[in-house]
Amino acid sequence: MPQKKEFWRWKEYNWHDEDIDPHAGEIISAGVDVGSVSSQVVIIVDGKLYAFSSMRTGSDSPDSARNAMSWALENTGLEIDDINFVVGTGYGRVNVPMAHKAITEIACHARGANFMYGPKVRTILDMGGQDCKAIRCDHRGKVTNFLMNDKCAAGTGRGMEVFADLLQVSIEDVGELSFKVDHEPDPVSSTCVVFAKTEAAGLLRQGWNKNLVLAAYSSAMAHRVFTLIERLGVEPEFAITGGIAKNIGVVHRLEDELGMKALSSDIDSQIAGALGAALFAKALYEKKMKKK
Amino acid sequence: MIANYGYMDGSGEYYISIDTDKCIDCSHHGCVDACPVGMFIIEPDDYDDDVALIKQEFRKKVKYECAPCKPVSNRPPLPCIKACTPGAIGHSW
Numbered sequence: 001m002p003q004k005k006e007f008w009r010w011k012e013y014n015w016h017d018e019d020i021d022p023h024a025g026e027i028i029s030a031g032v033d034v035g036s037v038s039s040q041v042v043i044i045v046d047g048k049l050y051a052f053s054s055m056r057t058g059s060d061s062p063d064s065a066r067n068a069m070s071w072a073l074e075n076t077g078l079e080i081d082d083i084n085f086v087v088g089t090g091y092g093r094v095n096v097p098m099a100h101k102a103i104t105e106i107a108c109h110a111r112g113a114n115f116m117y118g119p120k121v122r123t124i125l126d127m128g129g130q131d132c133k134a135i136r137c138d139h140r141g142k143v144t145n146f147l148m149n150d151k152c153a154a155g156t157g158r159g160m161e162v163f164a165d166l167l168q169v170s171i172e173d174v175g176e177l178s179f180k181v182d183h184e185p186d187p188v189s190s191t192c193v194v195f196a197k198t199e200a201a202g203l204l205r206q207g208w209n210k211n212l213v214l215a216a217y218s219s220a221m222a223h224r225v226f227t228l229i230e231r232l233g234v235e236p237e238f239a240i241t242g243g244i245a246k247n248i249g250v251v252h253r254l255e256d257e258l259g260m261k262a263l264s265s266d267i268d269s270q271i272a273g274a275l276g277a278a279l280f281a282k283a284l285y286e287k288k289m290k291k292k
Numbered sequence: 293m294i295a296n297y298g299y300m301d302g303s304g305e306y307y308i309s310i311d312t313d314k315c316i317d318c319s320h321h322g323c324v325d326a327c328p329v330g331m332f333i334i335e336p337d338d339y340d341d342d343v344a345l346i347k348q349e350f351r352k353k354v355k356y357e358c359a360p361c362k363p364v365s366n367r368p369p370l371p372c373i374k375a376c377t378p379g380a381i382g383h384s385w
Contacts, residue, residue, distance in 0.1 A: 107338035147307065148299075151299035151300075
């Protein structure tokens with residue numbers, strides 16, 4: 001029997017900066033973000049991004065943290081004991097075995113976005129695997145206000161994975177394909193992924209092509225997160241973090257609704273939480289050393 | 293920081309907002325004992341300040357847990373809001 005292709009399965013990856021010698025650094029800190037769908041580890045050396053990994057979260061949070069950490073350390077010449085301070089964040093933050101402290105993903109995303117997009121960022125939309133958060137922060141990346149929706153998969157990465165599987169389109173191609181339409185369709189239900197999926201199945205039976213359905217869902221998803229962010233109020237500049245930030249189909253439609261462009265960065269949007277955690281780890285280690 | 297705990301679903305928006313900057317100077321934390329179901333807890337936040345939070349187990353059901361304090365008619369002042377003298381607590385519905 002042929003194996004079923006998993007269209008929702010996104011690519012896992014790791015990276016490290018060959019130009020940095022981590023052993024020459026004074027403080028090596030790490031952030032471990034064990035999310036509901038993906039886990040990331042970021043290692044920074046003296047405040048500079050050195051290495052990261054991103055992989056799917058398994059059924060066991062401590063194992064996911066260990067695997068992501070091992071992968072981030074791969075080929076770096078570093079061992080876990082070389083890291084001075086580790087902060088855990090995300091849904092599984094209390095189950096990160098190597099963490100010295102756990103900090104919520106809300107604070108970590110704000111801090112990570114501040115590093116990625118600079119001090120001008122004031123509103124952050126974190127579109128995670130199973131929740132969506134709108135965060136307002138100050139010029140230091142300190143949270144001033146936040147709003148989270150984690151009761152429903154609508155407007156989350158998991159919702160998009162469901163649609164990728166339904167339409168048999170690779171998750172990485174969803175955004176681009178959603179623009180290959182001759183007109184912008186009305187959005188499907190933005191209230192619930194299950195309703196949206198049923199509606200989409202009906203549209204396919206009516207003869208709609210996949211791209212049109214993807215456009216309708218991307219539009220619904222953009223509208224869903226727009227209502228969340230609108231409630232909080234958008235203060236420029238605005239940035240998006242999390243896996244969905246890579247989906248241009250949702251991002252561009254959201255930008256249209258907001259009437260505002262999202263900031264862009266060379267750093268992967270999906271590692272923002274772990275990056276923020278690594279920055280917290282550095283600050284906490286410095287504080288600890290000062291006390292001694 | 294204004295922390296909004298709750299959710300939006302097909303029936304509306306249900307958020308309890310807490311202005312945690314006001315909790316820092318609060319000495320009695322009246323909200324903890326005032327809530328009949330014990331939704332509030334005082335814990336250090338990410339910046340190590342002791343602030344009021346909504347316990348994790350209540351965050352996805354605030355609409356239902358708060359319902360007894362919100363009768364359709366003759367609604368009295370909400371006990372959490374009444375007990376919070378710094379005025380840090382608000383309900384969206």
